[in-house]
Amino acid sequence: MLIKIFLFLILITLLGEQLSAQDGLAVTNSSSLNGSGSIGSGITIFEFQTYVTDNDLISISQDLLQDHVFGPLVARKLYLLESKYTFQVPVIPGNPQTKTVIRKAVIYEAVQRIEHYLKKSVRKGVFSNDEATKEFNSVLDVALNAFAANSNNFEKMISKTDDPASLLVLFTKRVRLIS
Numbered sequence: 001m002l003i004k005i006f007l008f009l010i011l012i013t014l015l016g017e018q019l020s021a022q023d024g025l026a027v028t029n030s031s032s033l034n035g036s037g038s039i040g041s042g043i044t045i046f047e048f049q050t051y052v053t054d055n056d057l058i059s060i061s062q063d064l065l066q067d068h069v070f071g072p073l074v075a076r077k078l079y080l081l082e083s084k085y086t087f088q089v090p091v092i093p094g095n096p097q098t099k100t101v102i103r104k105a106v107i108y109e110a111v112q113r114i115e116h117y118l119k120k121s122v123r124k125g126v127f128s129n130d131e132a133t134k135e136f137n138s139v140l141d142v143a144l145n146a147f148a149a150n151s152n153n154f155e156k157m158i159s160k161t162d163d164p165a166s167l168l169v170l171f172t173k174r175v176r177l178i179s
Contacts, residue, residue: 043174044153044157044174045174045175045176046146046151046153046154046157046174046175046176047175047176047177047178048142048145048146048149048151048175048176048177048178049145049148049149049177049178049179050141050145050177050178050179051145051148052080052141052144052145056080057073057076057077057080060076060079060080065079066079069119069122069129070118070129070132070133070136070137071133073137074133074136074137074140077137077140077141077144078140080144081108081111081140081143081144084103084144084147085102085103085104085107085108085143085147086100086101086102086103086108087100087101087103088100088101089101103147104146104147104151104155106155106158106159107143107146107147107151107154107155107158108143110143110158110161110167110171111139111140111143111171113164113167114136114139114164114167114168114171115136115139116164117164117165117167117168118132118135118136118168119132135168135172138171138172139168139171139172141177142171142172142175142177143171145177146175154175157170158170
């Protein structure tokens with residue numbers, strides 16, 4: 001642990017003012033700052049620092065949540081995902097109409113596709129509801145923690161992936177969350 005802290009301090013010193021506080025959360029123990037590493041077979045493993053805590057989830061009022069087929073924890077994580085990834089801007093100043101802007105739209109839309117895929121898979125009997133809930137919880141954890149990170153390479157990999165089942169594998173098997 002001390003070695004990681006020492007390396008982090010050296011990295012900050014070397015990069016000087018190039019890192020912001022948010023980027024500091026995204027620095028991982030991989031060989032580069034892009035949030036990815038690789039294993040022996042050439043498969044890239046993406047690493048993101050965890051920063052979403054149980055307190056963030058508990059602090060969400062029950063009145064703000066909608067029921068979800070995968071349970072109340074998923075409902076809380078989806079609410080947090082919505083609040084982090086989307087915001088409203090006025091279309092024209094003075095006009096009450098607004099439009100929704102999505103930050104890191106590639107990740108946000110991938111989560112939406114995976115959710116649809118898992119719901120469909122449960123209906124078809126491919127996954128049990130418990131398995132799908134576990135998988136979608138993992139996907140939401142990755143999306144929530146990738147928000148503050150430099151996730152450019154991860155987003156490029158998502159863009160190259162068309163199949164929702166492959167997206168699920170990418171989010172659950174090829175991402176490591178570091179605490």
